[in-house]
Amino acid sequence: MVLHSRRQWQKSLYENADYDDNYTDPSFLKELRTNLNVRLFTFEEAVKGTTRLNNQVSCVTLFLVIFYLLYTGDVTPPNVLFVTGLSTSIGYIFYRGRKLFDFQCILEDSKTLLSVLVFGYLFAPLLHRLTNAISTDTIFSMTFFVLLLNLIFCDYGLSAAMVSKALSLNAAIFASICLASRLSTAFHAFALLVEAAVFFVLYPIFTSLYWHWYFLVPIFGLCCFLLYNVSLNILLFYVLFTGFINILCPYIFVAQQQYKHSIHGPWDEAIVEENNEGIIEDK
Template identity: 60%
Template sequence: MYSAMTTDSRRPWKKNLYENVDYEDNYTDPSFLQDLQTNINVKFYTLPEAIQGATKLTNQMSCITGFLIVFYLLFYEKASPTDILLPSGLATCLGYVLCHGRQLKFTDLIEDSKTLLAVLIFGYIFSPLLHKLTDAISTDTICTMTVFVFILNLVFHDYGLDVAMVSKTISLNAEIFGSICLASRLSSSYSAFVLLVQSAIFFVLYPIFTARYWRPWYMGPIFIICCSFLYGISTEGFYIYIVIIVFINFVCPLIFVYQQKYKRNIHGPWDEAIVDEASSIDKEL
């Protein structure tokens, strides 16, 4: 009887810490969970959407694979630098025309040509310096650093997501550093110059083209090219490349879509308060 009267005599519980002196510290009133909401603003993705998003990652992985194939051809002298430079230059010109289309102006063409010419001239002049830049470092260390920076490139690359992890600066610097490391292992400064040009094509120009006109099937040509070269270089590398691409591009989206049913985000009065600036200004006015 006494405990019941004591309970009834308590003041009503409020969501205010300083007014609940009559209640235990761990007391929770039933009204506290009335504002509980689940899965607010949660987006559920379809399988085609998930596959399209994964394709952007595998496309970047194919870019790195293609660049490493070019390095292999130059390092083991399977192809001359000129044989690599001319086709890639033609492909770059074709991509430039496709990017601009009918909007291409003669003045823009002249300015872009000046920029390209300046980059090529300075790159050719400084290629002997870059070629000898890491002579004192062992090849094993160079390979380890290259793998590390290319992983950084994959992690921080811009895949079209507005997240804090995306950093174009870190991604681009990692690509440049890895390219210089590999260029220093080549036999001549001209080969190093060609490899640096390929680095600009794979990691600067091609991402600009895909970001502007991205379609999932764009990955098809570079995937086929990488497969054809890898099959001639190493069958083990060929199968590993295919397994990784298929796993990331199809298996991971299937797992992701299946696991979406377990999404459960809860929102309630315990969340951090968000000030609605618009309504606050209206009230002051």
């Protein structure tokens, strides 16, 4: 009789004085929902999503290959700058589109380009001698770790707490300065700094606006062609690593989706939202 005389249990902390603190009413779990708003991705969607990561890996790989070719003397700075200038000009045409014939827009872009080239050329001798007191092995080790930071914190189009464009860019620039100090002349260092600006500043701006999964094909093919002339072992590792990221990882991700099990209920934290009428509601 005592139990029936108690006030009916409610989901309120101050309305359940007649019940024990660890009491759980059977009605509490009636609002339990599983896998609420869960989206299942197809294998095609997963593969297309990982192309952004592979694109950044290919950018880092291509940048390192260009450094190696400059370091060994297989290519000259004028050739590198000519090819880079040609490809950048084509990319700029697609990037500007209809604004290409806007004189004011072209003037502002030209000022920015001229400033970067002039200051880069003036500071290249200083940067070239900046790390003379540091051994080459230490320089290469630091380059590996900072480029790894570039890959980890790069913006791949997802909103995550660990995404940091500033940290990713600074890591890439620091790596380019370290590598530039190992080249033979200041002009070589200037060419490598220009490559760093193209790969880690301009190219991400272009791909963030016009990215499609098939953009990976040309940069992947170019990396394979250059690595074939550098080292077959590195080429094999690059191809296997690309296949692991772009094929095996999406397959594992899609196969494991069936084991998703998230629960939602009255214990979830309230989300404050404002409706169209300006009224704040708890959901």
